[in-house]
Amino acid sequence: AQKVTQAQTEISVVEKEDVTLDCVYETRDTTYYLFWYKQPPSGELVFLIRRNSFDEQNEISGRYSWNFQKSTSSFNFTITASQVVDSAVYFCALSDGSSNTGKLIFGQGTTLQVKP
């Protein structure tokens, strides 16, 4: 069965600190996609990244970086030099071959609070 676990319920940091959000996933499929979405206080879901199971290269986009490790079934997200505007709930999600419709299975989310 597919499952996404975000063990950190809430994280609080001071501005300019680096912070890593953990995501562990379970799937029996060899082909799958992993996602991160940001949900700011206004409530919308903002797509951040998609990574397929065959691409283990880490990715960096500005202050954001993602570390995908198949050996540990983890897809962690790091924000460097955090800012107050990064305060949001962050969701990790999985889509695998058990569904041919591309549905997303979300983790519980991690609430990140960045204090000035």
Add this chain to the structure above:
Amino acid sequence: EPEVTQTPSHQVTQMGQEVILRCVPISNHLYFYWYRQILGQKVEFLVSFYNNEISEKSEIFDDQFSVERPDGSNFTLKIRSTKLEDSAMYFCASGGMGGGVYNQPQHFGDGTRLSIL
């Protein structure tokens, strides 16, 4: 950049009433979805729709729910005889252009907050 639009942003309805949530997916996407997020909880899959029919639905999507694509642009979620526990944020998403469902990541609308009184 094209986006998914949802209306209304907030809907307040009396228990037992019918409600229709509306969505306009991104125009060249082929797969459409509804998700639900009860306050403070994770986002849950309700239903996916492809080629004018439901392709997958979750256990949550029981007989009180239905979806429709009445024309070439709108995608609606109808909830018949609403219950208090239907209060949640409902997100519409679209994805997948030609080449398969994974060809484009799912993009979400801003959500409709449904409050059942």
